[in-house]
Amino acid sequence: MLNPSDQDFAKSLLRIFDNVLLTEEKALSKGYFSDLSIAELHTLEAIGPYEARTMSETAARLGITTGTLTVAIDRLVRKAYVERYRDLKDRRVVRIRLTRQGKLAYRMHAKFHTLLVKRLLDPLGEQEKERLIRLVKDIDEFIAEQYHKYSEEEKALKAKDSGGKEP
Amino acid sequence: MLNPSDQDFAKSLLRIFDNVLLTEEKALSKGYFSDLSIAELHTLEAIGPYEARTMSETAARLGITTGTLTVAIDRLVRKAYVERYRDLKDRRVVRIRLTRQGKLAYRMHAKFHTLLVKRLLDPLGEQEKERLIRLVKDIDEFIAEQYHKYSEEEKALKAKDSGGKEP
DNA sequence: TCAAATAGTTTGATTTGCAAACATTTTATC
DNA sequence: GATAAAATGTTTGCAAATCAAACTATTTGA
Secondary structure (H helix, E strand, O other): OOOOOOOOOHHHHHHHHHHHHHHHHHHHHOOOOOOOOOHHHHHHHOOOOOOOHHHHHHHHOOOHHHHHHHHHHHHHHHOOEEEEOOOOOOOOOEEEEEHHHHHHHHHHHHHHHHHHHHHHHOOOOOOHHHHHHHHHHHHHHHHHHHHHHHHHHHHHHHOOOOOOOOO | OOOOOHHHHHHHHHHHHHHHHHHHHHHHHHHOOOOOOOHHHHHHHHHHOOEEHHHHHHHHHHHHOOHHHHHHHHHHHHHOOOOEEEOOHHHHHEEEEOOOHHHEEEEHHHHHHHHHHHHHHHOOOHHHHHHHHHHHHHHHHHHHHHHHHHHHHHHHHHHOOOOOOOO
């Protein structure tokens, strides 16, 4: 069990995850670019503002299947945030690239992130800043580690198991 | 613009949000209780392990409509994680309550959170712990504040606006 | 050349969500 | 007490996001 102060900490932590997503949704989807969802913004983010990317590459970055990406890109092309064309060298490959409007949305999104970070770090002294950065990095690593661990377990389970709910 | 160290911080921060959700998904949905999604777990969480709650109450806690909750509960009842019955006093009201299996899943989920927090806090000294708790609380408050701000803006926009994308 | 591999798309299904229409029950008003 | 208004859920129609599997087109390798 956790003591009350640690419980507060846990609650804050969880609420942050909920609220960051909700805030992003509110902040970016509802103001300008009100026709973009969070998922669509993340797709624009994964494509990035520079060279054209392939479908598989982008799907892998997002951790989704190419099938899912295809329909997402259909919509983003319809809404004029993304351009799609076949690669001239390898005609199996499809290239996607942000349009002017897509880049604009991308930059707005990046700006939101920058603002969030700035506002968090600016009021801190140099030492405290370093400490926070260190701690966030630790959290990041811990979570990544956990993710890995559970991914392995999942693989192991899938290898033998065939369902069975009661632990 | 952010300096490189702050950029790392930003990246860590964002990756945490992605990974926490993914890890929860992996950790809890794929091991035991493999038939529960994150959203469903959150519903169990919102119902809580004690007294029976009403639909509206639970929907409000989750920030979804009662219509959405109705179909979610349909599924959870079918999967035997939740019981549903009409209130005897006020027959408009529907009460929902976790079954034994539902409570089990609830406790597993809570345990995951506890473990996460413990692992984060345990290696820290008393001072550092306090500092981290303070910082996480600050982040929480900052995000909540942002959320509020954008919610207000949204209301204002909805009051007049009628669409227009180019900033 | 032709089979295998690769890159995307299409299709059918599920989950999650909203808004609006609806049904039932309670409360308040006349 | 009857009836209109309010409250509580459910149903329906729709859209987004996702996957798996079947499919198409193209390239590569044997």
